[in-house]
Amino acid sequence: MSTIVVEHLSKVYPVAVKEAGLKGTLTHFFKRTYRQVKAVQDVSFKIEPGEIVGFLGANGAGKTTTLKMLTGLIHPSSGRVEVAGHIPFQRRSAFLSQVTLVMGQKQQLIWDLPALDSFKINAAVYGISDRALEHRVGELSEMLSLGGKLNQPVRKLSLGERMKAELLAALLHEPNVLFLDEPTLGLDVNAQVAVREFLREYNQRYRATILLTSHYMADITALCERVLMIHQGQLIYDGSLDGLVDRFSPCREVKVEFARPYSAHELSVYGDIQDVDKQYARFLVQQEGLTGAIAKILADLQVIDLTISDPPIEEVIGRVFQAGTVAR
């Protein structure tokens, strides 16, 4: 049975519209007009137990709205959501004790008290015994290398430590469905890697299902075999990460080192130039014309080295978002 089932899910928000200036303000006060914003439109997908799925989309694409419907925080306008066999919005205890939500830009820990105090509150709420709490905190703080930090007031922790403590708090009740919204936001590279490693280990150890959004593609490439891509509220891709590259960017990246510097102008006939730095250049070349383009480069120019690879995933995704509407 799938852990997450989403069928024809939509969410429409009314948003008050206000013109600039005094006139706009007065009109806004006396006669408010609303615009219906379709945040999520007819989205359907399924996620199986133990999967780690990346959820991609530009800001405002509808990722967070979807996550909020999956966790039962907001009521869908239409469609059906089922998570771990429950309807999220009913917020039954049996559902709540199986899921968790971590938001990179929000915190649940009490700012002025040590994280351990917040954990005690969570333990009481979820009915975790003192012994189980101690065991669980020991285990997770070891996985997160947080030992010794949990007795300090949360406000004294570094951003990375605080995020780890947030993760610990969110995972105390051994949830098996994790919704992570930008869990590595603002963290330095080391802390990002640590959080990523932790998530992978958690997934393997507890067979937890994870749905994750992130603006750091490294998170997605390191953790997710499957990605969902949402654009203007619509699901435009559901499949493997490699497939995403093939589907949206039937291009290859060609890196060339020349014997002498060429100008961008001279190189422009050979492909879509990404950047030129003295004798180094990087092109994007359409898949079908690849052999021809390379033969031409090798014939016309003095080449020392040439490599062909998939373009970086950020670029592929950036192209999809820039393209605006995408054919489904």
Next chain:
Amino acid sequence: MKRLFRIMQTFATVYYAYMVEYRAELVLWVLSGSLPIILMGVWTQAAQRGNFGLSPVDFARYFMAVFLVRQITVVWVIWEFEREVLEGKLSFRLLQPIDPVWHHVFSHASERLARLPFAVLLIVLFFILYPAAIFVPNILTIALFLLAAGLAFALNFLIQYTLAMVAFWTERASSLQEFWFLFYLFLSGAIAPLAVFPESVRTIAQLTPFPYLINFPASILVGLPVNLIQGFLVMLAWCAGFFALNRWLWRKGLKQYSGMGA
């Protein structure tokens, strides 16, 4: 049941620790509640000249009791709730298998314990300065007072938490509280004991929840005449009414909640 007890115990300990973190603020909060003591000065002076049916000592005792009732019943849930809604922090609370209101209830209750020593200190200081007002109520009076003050806290909390529900729709629920506070100030007995109000105003006030929030428990403590049974029944009725309204608005509000900024 055992789990409930554990939740209560943990919440109380942690929130008590939280409140004690703010020692300086606590003292300031207690002092900021000393409006009744200023008013007491005004009224005891006025009572020496005018004829209010209450002696200066009665006024002094009454306002001391008002101070105490305010310390027991002060509520700020609307500001906290509004902030939680606006910042989307309510989302975390909603994901826990317990009604988010308990966090507020216990933080209010623990704060009471934390500020109690300061409040008692202030009362002792007052009696040292004004020994004529010293009085010792009997056990029954104290018990009735604590019951009435506890119920007044519950009613005050229910009213404000109900007003707070408006945060789901307007995003500025606390302005409603400020409007409400005007009526509270005049009709609750915070500025003057209800006994000195004109008969007609008093009759109308008795129908509102306000006098039960301060005047009723304070009068019980200092021995001013009150209708005990009627008073408690009216309080319970208001509690029940606001509770029902609150739960109804809560359910509607959750449908409205969009996890703003979450």
